[in-house]
Amino acid sequence: MRDSFAGLHPALTFSYFVCMIACSMLVMHPIAQAIALVGAFSYSVLVKGAKALKFSFIYLLPMLLIMAVMNPAFNHQGVTILFYLKSGNPVTLESILYGVAAAVMFITMILWFSCYNAVMTSDKFIYLFGKVIPALSLVLSMVLRFVPRYIEQIKAISHAQRCIGRDMTQGNLWSRAKNGINILSMMTTWALENGMETAxxxxxRGYGLPGRTTFSIFRFDGRDGILLGIMGLLAAIMGAGIMSGTVSMRFFPSIKLAPVTVWSMAVYAAYALLCMLPVIINLQEAWKWKRIESKM
Amino acid sequence: MEAYRVENVSFSYPLQERKALVGLDLAIRSGEFVTLCGQSGSGKSTLLRQFKTILTPHGKRDGMIYFQGEPLSSLEQRRQASEIGFVQQNPDNQLVTDKVWHELAFGLESLGCDQRTIRLRVAEMASFFGIQSWFHKRVAELSGGQKQLLNLAGVMAMQPSVLILDEPTSQLDPIAAQEFLDTLRRINRDLGTTIILSEHRLEEVLPLTERLIVMDQGRIIADAPPAQAGAALAEMNHPMFAAMPSAMQIARVVHPESGVVYPLTINEGRNWINKWMKDKAPAQLSDQSAVDASPVRSVVELRDVWFRYDKLAPDTIKDLSLTVKEGEWYCIVGGNGTGKTTALSLIGGTQLPYRGKVLVNGKDIQKQGLKERFHRNLGILPQNPQHLFLKKTVELDLLEMLADSELGKEERQHKVEDVILLAELESVRHMHPYDLSGGEQQRAALAKILLMEPRILLLDEPTKGLDAFFKVKLARLLSNLTRQGVTIVMVSHDIEFCARHADSCALFFDGSVVTTNRTRAFFAGNSFYTTAANRMARHFCPEAITTEDVARLCQSSH
Structure with missing residues (x-):
């Protein structure tokens, strides 16, 4: 499906992901973790569909279970002893819960990163970093053009070599190595010769003239501004919550959760809104379309 | 107004005695469409590169070049960058960035235009060239024709007043080339841009051209509207006349007297022939290529072959059956993406069919080991000959090919000498393979393959980017081989070449062979997919497929 969150200005998308990944690294409070997990999971399903579901259940769920079991096997801190292992070490409730919390944190981050990969395409990345270092944006763009091209060439050359009976995948080690070096040598000559034409x-087209500018197809519009404001506000509330210890949590020696107050409720609400922001934007867009279609 | 004025310009490359350009004088009006032609090495590229100082090769130059009345050498680089557009031969090598939109903006970024200007110009160019639908794509996803159009658009975005193109269509298939040339015509007609173009495809280009400049050994030997320039070449009896459109060649043979206005396009050619044949009974062409009735062994056989690149991909080859006889020159023609090249790689055994059988020399190709497959059996010439070159000189490169053989040193040298002679590489044997021209590279690569003594040659578009003379040389080499019993299976877009030289032709469409026949019967049976000469004369005699045939037909009709 079309992801309308991905249509936002790259600066917005990038700072959103930085913010979300930082938050999920810093906060271990179960409520906040649950919020982040739900947010990351629902957005990844939205962006990547069934593939994300499959990924979550085949890789992430087992990982969660393994980490939850592994931690108490090595970590014996905590006061609530459940039973003793054969080695005589205690298994504690705190270490189990810590293992679960760490696993959830890890999984949430993987999910956010997978969304980041799907949304922050190479041209967005180039655009953002080109703003900081203009020369870099062209270099990155050229790298993205030439690396795949060279790989393709190497394939074509080794294919041509196979057609004269020189195969890198067959024969003894010596002839294989020789053929491999030959292909590399051909590739170098090819790259240098053809690079001249590129130069x-x-x-x-005037490369090297002073005063080069950088063009981009992205525009920071009013909607981006409003969303940036909302995101900033929500992130600020969450930040204040983290600083003031409202969402902190202690595992060892005994579990201690920060108490639930009106302020902490507000922080959770802000965090939930922030985590669900991409989903909310998509839902709102979908709803708008429904309304427009019904009017047509 | 004048776009360029060239006054007594000579040029020689460093360390070379011979001048690449000799005392040229030339004036090009603004808004003209000028085509430059000549054999490879006649100085076309060297001349074109004099028109933009940053691309001018090192060497010694005399004389003056003026751009719009000002000496080019004192023209600011910034103005040269934007006012003089230059498009080169290879579509891939000219693309710098990874996205189409970025490529369009590249030149404007260099000029330091602001966001709004670039946005507008890029939008204009994308609309003019019809790039909207692939504007956001990565350049790697584009076809060759699209890439070259993008190169052109990227240059046009800088709004040049002169556009210089160095054999821009030589790497494109005929349909993409036609589209590219049509775009050039639109640019010239609608935007008034001066166009200076060097080309081999004169059949398609000359109808667009106002002025044809013919070069030979660094000199201009003809400079006139195409018909007159052609007539001048005919009068000089110059070999370059062989590159002129079919209509002109037929008219010349039939009507050798001077002072005739030669036809250029197929339509003009047809009218010319109609006029000539008026009140004459069309003669019958005696078929010289009588079919040899003796049974010949078939060396390549495909039986009901099906192939696809991926389990979920659509079938590329569908129910393909074909048979190639020993010593036959077999051409596979057809449009782009119909699976011709794939069929070739199935014969070569580099792809595996999921159904059906591929027999080479009566034995399943997949059951033949590498040694059996490529030694005295199959020889495959890749589309890009550069993929075979390894050493510093042609001779060393050929010797390297025999490095693994059990032959003695002298025998090896002897074999290499033979193949150099056969492939006419004598004059370039000490040069680096990359410094050869396209046609010479093609022959050097072929020579490498020939050292393996193949009995069956698989060629993928061997005439791509070659000029008329190199095509003749290649044909001579190949027909020599067929006379020695070598079988040639060739995939090509070059109908004229196939019609002239092949024994049999097959039309490929939608993953399979639609029709196969002896070459003459094949083209006589097609009404659209046929040679220019045949299109002009087929209503008199469908069997006349080459210019010689048609000329013979005209001459023998009374």
């Missing part, structure tokens, strides 16, 4: 094409 000509760049020079001919």
């Amino acid at each position: 000509d094409s760049m020079k001919s």
